[in-house]
Structures are given as C-alpha cells and as structure tokens.
Amino acid sequence: MDLKVENGCIKEDKGLGWGKSLPVQSVQEIVRNGYLSVPERYIQEIKDRPSSISSESLQASLQIPIIDFSLLAKGDEHETRKLDLACKEWGFFQIRNHGVQVKILQKMKAAMAAFFELPLMEKKKFAMGANDLEGYGQAYVVSEEQKLDWCDLVALKTLPLEQRNLNFWPLNLPGFKEAVEEYSIEVQKVAEEINANLSILMGMERDGLKRYQGELKQLMRMNYYPPCSSPELVVGVSPHSDGGSLTVLLQDDDIIGLQIKHKGEWIPVKPIPNALVVNIGDAIEIMSNGVYKSIEHRAITNEKKARISAAAFAYVDDELEIGPLDSMVDDPHRPPMYKKIKYIDYIRQVLARKMDGKAHTDLVKIQT
Numbered sequence: 001m002d003l004k005v006e007n008g009c010i011k012e013d014k015g016l017g018w019g020k021s022l023p024v025q026s027v028q029e030i031v032r033n034g035y036l037s038v039p040e041r042y043i044q045e046i047k048d049r050p051s052s053i054s055s056e057s058l059q060a061s062l063q064i065p066i067i068d069f070s071l072l073a074k075g076d077e078h079e080t081r082k083l084d085l086a087c088k089e090w091g092f093f094q095i096r097n098h099g100v101q102v103k104i105l106q107k108m109k110a111a112m113a114a115f116f117e118l119p120l121m122e123k124k125k126f127a128m129g130a131n132d133l134e135g136y137g138q139a140y141v142v143s144e145e146q147k148l149d150w151c152d153l154v155a156l157k158t159l160p161l162e163q164r165n166l167n168f169w170p171l172n173l174p175g176f177k178e179a180v181e182e183y184s185i186e187v188q189k190v191a192e193e194i195n196a197n198l199s200i201l202m203g204m205e206r207d208g209l210k211r212y213q214g215e216l217k218q219l220m221r222m223n224y225y226p227p228c229s230s231p232e233l234v235v236g237v238s239p240h241s242d243g244g245s246l247t248v249l250l251q252d253d254d255i256i257g258l259q260i261k262h263k264g265e266w267i268p269v270k271p272i273p274n275a276l277v278v279n280i281g282d283a284i285e286i287m288s289n290g291v292y293k294s295i296e297h298r299a300i301t302n303e304k305k306a307r308i309s310a311a312a313f314a315y316v317d318d319e320l321e322i323g324p325l326d327s328m329v330d331d332p333h334r335p336p337m338y339k340k341i342k343y344i345d346y347i348r349q350v351l352a353r354k355m356d357g358k359a360h361t362d363l364v365k366i367q368t
C-alpha cells in the first residue's frame with residue numbers, strides 16, 4: 001500500500017491502495033433481522049454450490065499433512081521433509097506445537113467474537129474507506145452483479161507496528177487491541193520460522209527468503225460466517241488463492257468450514273484443537289518457480305453455528321519485484337515459469353477481479 005507518514009501517523013495515498021470493494025450489506029445483520037429465504041445475490045450458480053462431501057474427500061482430509069513445529073524448529077530432518085512434501089503436494093498443512101500459547105489463541109478468538117457481536121452502528125465506525133480494503137466490510141466485491149459471500153470481515157494491517165492504522169481498530173473494545181497485537185506477533189514468528197525452513201529447502205541459507213523478501217508485513221483478516229438456513233446454496237468465501245507469501249489461519253476448534261482443492265476435489269480441513277493451518281501463498285509459489293503450490297480454497301457455512309477465523313497474511317513490500325529465485329531456476333531443465341512483477345502490481349490485479357476459482361498465479365505464468 002502506498003503510505004505516507006504525517007504527524008507520526010500513517011496515511012494512505014487516496015486512490016492508490018491495493019484496491020477497493022463495493023460496499024454491501026452486512027450478512028450478520030441479514031441474519032440478525034431474520035429472513036425467510038436466502039437473498040438472491042447470495043445464491044450461487046449451481047456449479048459453484050458446495051456439494052456434500054464424498055467419503056473419498058473425507059478420507060483425503062485425513063491425509064492433509066500435520067507438522068510438529070517444535071521438531072521443525074529444531075531442524076529435524078523427517079519433519080523438514082514433511083514440510084517439503086506438504087508444500088509441493090498440498091500447499092496446506094496444519095501445525096501442532098507451534099509455541100503460541102493456548103491462552104493467546106483463546107484471547108484472540110474472544111476478541112474477534114466480541115467485535116462481531118457489537119451493534120452494526122459500532123462496527124460501521126471502522127468501515128472500509130472508498131479506496132481501500134482495510135477495515136470492516138466485505139472483500140472482493142468488484143461488480144454489482146457478482147454473487148456475494150456469506151461473510152462479514154474486518155481486515156487490519158497488523159505488522160510492522162508502524163503500519164497499523166488505529167482508526168480502524170475498535171480501541172474501546174476491552175482487550176481487543178492487546179489480543180490482536182499479541183497474537184499477530186506470535187503468529188509472525190511462526191511464519192518466519194517456516195520461511196527459514198523453506199529457504200533451506202529452496203537451496204539457500206536459513207535467511208535466504210528473508211534477505212530476498214525483506215521484513216514480512218502482516219495483514220490480519222478476521223472472517224465472520226453467520227449460520228445460513230440453506231448452507232448448500234451459499235459459500236462463506238469463494239474459491240481463491242492467497243496473494244501473500246504465507247498464510248497462517250486460526251479457526252474454530254469444533255466447526256468445519258475450510259475446504260481446499262486437491263486433485264480436482266474439495267477436501268475439508270478438519271480443525272485440530274489449538275493447531276494452526278498454514279498455506280503457501282502466490283508469492284512463494286512464484287519465488288519457488290512453481291515447486292510449492294498456492295492452492296485454491298474456500299469456506300462453507302452451516303445451519304447452526306457462526307464460524308470465525310483469522311487469516312494472518314504475511315506479505316512482502318509493495319515495491320519488491322517478485323519472480324522465481326535463482327536457486328529454483330535451472331535453464332533449460334527448469335526455466336522460469338513466472339514473469340517478474342512488482343508486488344503491488346500483482347496484488348492489484350488479484351484484488352481487482354472476482355475470485356473465480358483459478359489460482360491467481362495464472363496471471364503471471366509464462367505460457368509454454
């Protein structure tokens with residue numbers, strides 16, 4: 001994002017952000033006010049509706065890698081190989097023993113729940129501006145015609161600390177700022193350790209990616225999926241790939257919502273209590289020259305319970321040119337598969353289009 005510092009506060013250049021989303025109604029409010037049937041704009045085309053999960057998909061769900069983070073951090077060879085395979089074949093994995101204390105996870109979940117419980121008028125004080133995607137609202141609404149997701153969200157730039165725009169933070173909500181701050185710092189450490197391991201796997205020193213990417217920034221997207229009377233007609237978040245380097249997701253322990261596209265099928269990611277879900281974003285797919293995969297995923301809803309998740313996107317500076325790393329290119333055996341592009345140009349293209357199911361990295365793939 002183009003940022004200017006004024007009186008110690010960070011201001012955005014008007015109109016020069018990552019993109020914008022058209023304002024639409026709060027889904028939580030539709031539910032609060034009561035509705036007889038799901039409004040038309042939320043009813044997906046038949047091909048996009050979430051079908052019931054087959055027994056094969058449930059079986060495949062059990063294969064999604066689970067990595068012991070504490071072993072990874074100690075350099076355990078078996079765990080490092082597991083990480084390599086997870087990023088190549090799945091693009092998604094869960095991590096246990098990640099070192100983020102349960103009490104920090106709980107505080108984060110409670111803070112998010114308290115925010116979404118606020119009356120609409122309160123939340124609207126933090127509404128996204130006309131030209132940006134930070135704040136309370138809905139993402140990826142780029143046309144008046146497109147189908148809408150059954151989800152409200154609040155997106156906050158969390159790291160580095162100077163990047164925060166506290167105008168979007170509900171500072172009056174007891175404990176919110178502390179909880180988000182504490183969690184975001186902890187989760188960034190996790191992302192950095194994974195990056196260090198990926199650096200080694202990509203043939204560099206532990207700090208290889210850090211040197212290339214610079215200090216990673218973080219955007220925290222907190223998603224609220226209200227229950228839906230016809231969950232088979234709607235999606236919580238439409239299929240998309242994440243545009244950053246890595247995403248670390250905190251989800252409810254007892255509600256299944258996240259699904260990933262694996263070998264053409266939608267596979268649920270069953271929550272493991274107190275584990276975190278990690279996925280490779282587009283930037284790492286590009287830097288790894290396509291070896292590590294940024295996978296399409298979506299969230300579905302259910303009839304009974306609201307679900308809340310927090311996606312911490314670790315991403316690079318807007319001005320960085322991203323492209324396949326030297327260590328991942330071996331011409332003519334493995335030529336570069338992606339064009340080099342300035343990150344801001346990439347992310348603007350990603351956010352300007354409706355998530356239409358294709359991994360966004362198609363935008364910069366070199367056609368062979």
Ligand SMILES: O=C(O)CCC(=O)C(=O)O
Pocket residue numbers: 221223237242249251257258259297298299309311
């Ligand atoms: O809520 C989820 O499980 C997924 C959220 C997500 O994919 C995102 O915020 O990018």
Ligand SMILES: [Fe+2]
Pocket residue numbers: 240241242297311
């Ligand atoms: Fe995502």
